[in-house]
Amino acid sequence: MTLVDRPATAPASSGGQAGLRLRGNLRQYGMIAALVVIVVLFEILTDGILLKPLNVTNLIMQNGYVLVLAIGMMLVIINREIDLSVGSVAAFVGAVTGVAIVNWGLPWPVVVLAALATGGLIGAFQGFWVAYARIPSFIVTLGGMLLFRGLSMVVLQGQSIAPFPTGFRQLGSGFVPEFGAGDLHLVTILLGLAGAALIVWNDWRSRARRREYGLSVPALRWFALKAVAIVVVIGAFTWVLAVYQGLPVVGLVVIVLTVGYSFVTTSTVMGRHIYAVGGNERAAALSGIATKKTKFLVFVNMGVLAALAGLMFAARLNAATPKAGTNFELDAIAAAFIGGASASGGVGSVVGAIVGGLVMGVMNNGMSLLGLGVDWQQAIKGGVLMLAVAFDVYNKNKAK
Amino acid sequence: MPDHILRMRGIIKEFPGVRALDDVNFDVERGTVHALVGENGAGKSTLMKVLSGVYPHGTYEGEILLDDRPCAFRGLRHSEAAGIVIIHQELALVPGMSIAENVFLGNERSRRGVIDWHATSVETVRLLEKVGLREDPDTPVSGLGVGKQQLVEIAKALAKDVKLLILDEPTAALNEADSENLLQLLRDLRDHGITSILISHKLNEVMAVADAITILRDGRTIETLTVADGVDEDRVIRGMVGRDLDHRYPPRTPEIGEVLFEIVGWNVFHPTVPDRQVVRDASLTVRRGEIVGVAGLMGAGRTELAMSVFGRSYGARISGTVRKEGRELHLATVGDAIAAGLAYVTEDRKELGLLLEEDIRRNVTLANLHRVARRSVIDLHREVADAEGFVDRLRIKAPGVFAKTGNLSGGNQQKVVLSKWMYTDPDVLILDEPTRGIDVGAKYEIYSIIQRLAAEGKGVLLISSELPELLGMCDRIYVMSQGRITGELERREATQEAVMRLMTNTPAVAR
Numbered sequence: 001m002t003l004v005d006r007p008a009t010a011p012a013s014s015g016g017q018a019g020l021r022l023r024g025n026l027r028q029y030g031m032i033a034a035l036v037v038i039v040v041l042f043e044i045l046t047d048g049i050l051l052k053p054l055n056v057t058n059l060i061m062q063n064g065y066v067l068v069l070a071i072g073m074m075l076v077i078i079n080r081e082i083d084l085s086v087g088s089v090a091a092f093v094g095a096v097t098g099v100a101i102v103n104w105g106l107p108w109p110v111v112v113l114a115a116l117a118t119g120g121l122i123g124a125f126q127g128f129w130v131a132y133a134r135i136p137s138f139i140v141t142l143g144g145m146l147l148f149r150g151l152s153m154v155v156l157q158g159q160s161i162a163p164f165p166t167g168f169r170q171l172g173s174g175f176v177p178e179f180g181a182g183d184l185h186l187v188t189i190l191l192g193l194a195g196a197a198l199i200v201w202n203d204w205r206s207r208a209r210r211r212e213y214g215l216s217v218p219a220l221r222w223f224a225l226k227a228v229a230i231v232v233v234i235g236a237f238t239w240v241l242a243v244y245q246g247l248p249v250v251g252l253v254v255i256v257l258t259v260g261y262s263f264v265t266t267s268t269v270m271g272r273h274i275y276a277v278g279g280n281e282r283a284a285a286l287s288g289i290a291t292k293k294t295k296f297l298v299f300v301n302m303g304v305l306a307a308l309a310g311l312m313f314a315a316r317l318n319a320a321t322p323k324a325g326t327n328f329e330l331d332a333i334a335a336a337f338i339g340g341a342s343a344s345g346g347v348g349s350v351v352g353a354i355v356g357g358l359v360m361g362v363m364n365n366g367m368s369l370l371g372l373g374v375d376w377q378q379a380i381k382g383g384v385l386m387l388a389v390a391f392d393v394y395n396k397n398k399a400k
Numbered sequence: 401m402p403d404h405i406l407r408m409r410g411i412i413k414e415f416p417g418v419r420a421l422d423d424v425n426f427d428v429e430r431g432t433v434h435a436l437v438g439e440n441g442a443g444k445s446t447l448m449k450v451l452s453g454v455y456p457h458g459t460y461e462g463e464i465l466l467d468d469r470p471c472a473f474r475g476l477r478h479s480e481a482a483g484i485v486i487i488h489q490e491l492a493l494v495p496g497m498s499i500a501e502n503v504f505l506g507n508e509r510s511r512r513g514v515i516d517w518h519a520t521s522v523e524t525v526r527l528l529e530k531v532g533l534r535e536d537p538d539t540p541v542s543g544l545g546v547g548k549q550q551l552v553e554i555a556k557a558l559a560k561d562v563k564l565l566i567l568d569e570p571t572a573a574l575n576e577a578d579s580e581n582l583l584q585l586l587r588d589l590r591d592h593g594i595t596s597i598l599i600s601h602k603l604n605e606v607m608a609v610a611d612a613i614t615i616l617r618d619g620r621t622i623e624t625l626t627v628a629d630g631v632d633e634d635r636v637i638r639g640m641v642g643r644d645l646d647h648r649y650p651p652r653t654p655e656i657g658e659v660l661f662e663i664v665g666w667n668v669f670h671p672t673v674p675d676r677q678v679v680r681d682a683s684l685t686v687r688r689g690e691i692v693g694v695a696g697l698m699g700a701g702r703t704e705l706a707m708s709v710f711g712r713s714y715g716a717r718i719s720g721t722v723r724k725e726g727r728e729l730h731l732a733t734v735g736d737a738i739a740a741g742l743a744y745v746t747e748d749r750k751e752l753g754l755l756l757e758e759d760i761r762r763n764v765t766l767a768n769l770h771r772v773a774r775r776s777v778i779d780l781h782r783e784v785a786d787a788e789g790f791v792d793r794l795r796i797k798a799p800g801v802f803a804k805t806g807n808l809s810g811g812n813q814q815k816v817v818l819s820k821w822m823y824t825d826p827d828v829l830i831l832d833e834p835t836r837g838i839d840v841g842a843k844y845e846i847y848s849i850i851q852r853l854a855a856e857g858k859g860v861l862l863i864s865s866e867l868p869e870l871l872g873m874c875d876r877i878y879v880m881s882q883g884r885i886t887g888e889l890e891r892r893e894a895t896q897e898a899v900m901r902l903m904t905n906t907p908a909v910a911r
Contacts (some may be wrong), residue, residue: 213784213785215788257681267778267780268776269770272766272778276758279756280751282751283746286734286744288767289734290733347757348759
């Protein structure tokens with residue numbers, strides 16, 4: 001019978017493999033394409049104001065904290081949970097930071113570290129109820145949302161605290177330091193070049209590794225084309241920033257986090273476990289994965305990132321206010337879903353969260369530039385969220 | 401001339417790739433208890449789903465005559481309106497609602513949408529009396545035992561003016577006293593003119609209560625026996641299994657070594673029903689290079705035994721000893737079990753085995769990621785190479801290792817699950833229904849893989865509901881019934897009849 005003769009499936013051709021991979025990433029490429037379309041659209045509608053160096057810098061600074069939250073939220077949603085408390089946690093951490101730095105006069109680097117630890121503790125608190133006590137995360141974090149909003153008002157006694165020292169404010173509105181003086185921001189250019197070189201080198205190394213394991217390698221001209229594209233895109237981005245004041249600190253933080261979390265989610269055991277628990281918790285448990293611990297750690301991580309977002313927001317505003325972070329959780333959740341997360345868990349990527357966040361950010365910024373009122377902005381963003389998810393669900397059903 | 405309440409004629413029901421029912425005829429006389437028996441997968445449940453409209457008219461061939469009138473049911477509500485009510489093995493009660501609310505669920509006593517609570521209570525009391533349940537109608541159902549819940553289900557059926565009551569394995573979850581009580585109720589209902597169809601694996605109960613028995617096998621009606629004609633259990637068993645071994649198994653010369661794996665005095669209780677013991681004092685051994693079968697009907701405790709051993713993935717109050725190569729193992733988590741060299745291929749590959757949204761590669765490495773990781777960082781290229789190795793060796797028919805497992809056929813999905821566990825390099829493999837829902841060609845390939853694993857000196861514990869598979873594959877077979885191991889048969893003494901007898905016997909008789 002079948003044991004003797006060789007079945008018809010020869011080892012899959014490289015074309016088939018690449019095609020499958022491409023299809024798997026189609027949603028991500030689709031979102032990037034949508035982002036490009038939106039950028040071009042507003043660039044035209046605003047007569048070129050959107051991509052002016054000043055405005056690009058503003059865009060980064062305005063959206064930094066939402067992007068940080070979106071990364072954490074993406075992991076939570078991949079884990080098939082939700083966190084409604086992040087806006088309140090950000091406000092609470094900002095409030096505590098304000099009291100510690102302004103009222104008590106503690107050195108700000110120490111306070112920043114303590115604030116991040118506080119965020120981790122809050123995440124651990126909520127993660128405990130979700131992972132070990134098995135209370136639905138919607139309920140736990142709804143409670144957290146009210147609890148920490150209330151506590152930040154208590155801490156600030158209903159008032160704003162200001163101003164922060166210059167060093168701390170860099171976190172929200174500073175730029176990467178510059179050596180020498182010129183029209184162009186040299187350090188930014190150097191960082192851009194280094195980044196592009198790193199990506200191309202990494203790609204090259206990956207080819208060597210694939211050969212080592214006898215896997216197919218894409219043609220050299222594709223590699224060259226990709227390398228050129230990377231250099232051009234990063235070069236253009238750096239140039240735009242360099243002619244103004246350089247790369248904002250916020251931008252550097254977001255880039256480092258994106259690269260770091262992309263690595264963790266795609267290439268580490270922990271990342272794989274997060275997807276597995278979200279995709280099929282029982283199958284994951286029967287494969288020996290510590291499902292509760294994984295869930296718990298995802299919430300701890302979310303707490304730390306919420307704290308970071310709170311710090312960035314307070315630093316940018318140069319004040320700790322009890323109203324900070326209102327609706328941040330909704331922006332972060334929307335970013336994750338626009339960026340390709342699935343409500344049934346196990347699907348999504350960190351880059352997707354960033355793209356989703358940028359889609360929202362560019363729309364906010366573009367519509368403001370056009371003089372559209374907040375009322376219409378909100379309505380249009382809601383429509384885009386529904387459209388993006390409906391499109392996704394439609395595609396998925398068609399694939400079946 | 402017999403008076404038939406129901407006649408099903410030439411029923412054919414096909415699913416993609418399988419003919420589940422093949423020209424089934426099924427006649428039920430009015431005022432009788434009619435048993436429907438057969439192995440797992442013989443087509444009993446499918447036939448009842450056709451009858452109750454779960455598979456609506458038009459999705460099957462053949463005709464259904466109720467009281468000599470042809471019926472074309474569009475759904476459950478439609479068949480219920482005609483007086484056919486089915487009670488499933490998993491009860492369909494809402495735990496938080498009261499008895500009265502459950503009895504009239506979907507059938508509320510109401511006027512213009514407003515519930516008439518007085519009528520509801522009064523009628524519930526009347527119905528509870530009929531089924532012999534003395535409880536306040538306002539008691540929440542969650543506070544009742546399974547036996548009483550079963551009676552509430554029957555009261556619910558009576559509230560719908562049932563003419564033909566179908567019970568699917570009604571005593572599977574009941575203790576002896578509750579079972580006897582339920583069987584008596586069926587007799588009482590029969591005396592009040594209600595006809596019942598009883599699906600059951602427990603032949604002693606069938607013999608005790610049924611007037612007629614219809615045997616299904618491989619989607620066909622084999623025969624209908626009248627109990628009054630002096631039919632005994634052996635006669636029924638012969639009808640259930642009497643088929644040729646039409647499957648083929650790869651040839652093999654077993655090389656069996658010393659004892660590798662032992663389970664001694666294993667006890668497991670149900671995780672949510674505290675007084676229900678699902679595995680009782682089970683002991684078994686597996687030797688190197690040996691394929692050991694575990695036979696039993698649904699609910700016999702085979703999966704519960706396997707899962708509770710595998711890192712306590714099921715059950716409560718687990719006791720007993722597990723040894724490998726003579727050393728006692730302490731398996732508190734699945735991680736412990738994997739580390740100790742155990743692998744468990746789950747019965748339900750979609751719900752418990754696979755990440756359907758993920759590709760083949762990520763499924764293959766999931767249970768042993770550290771094999772491709774250094775300091776917790778995964779070598780993605782080596783992972784692809786390893787996964788491709790399995791796709792090649794096990795002949796997984798897929799466009800490549802990046803193909804989504806959810807899009808593969810059942811046989812190929814099962815090969816991915818096997819790959820996952822072979823990747824952990826286990827010494828003992830527990831395979832739970834490894835060929836369920838797989839076509840014949842893929843089955844043969846999976847048999848070859850199992851035999852290769854045994855030839856490598858691993859011990860294999862094969863749980864299966866298909867008797868020919870167990871007889872064709874195993875060197876030794878344990879038989880379970882109602883949580884106990886009721887017998888152990890060497891290959892040469894194992895016949896379908898012998899195994900079936902142990903499967904259907906109550907353990908007290910067998911011991």
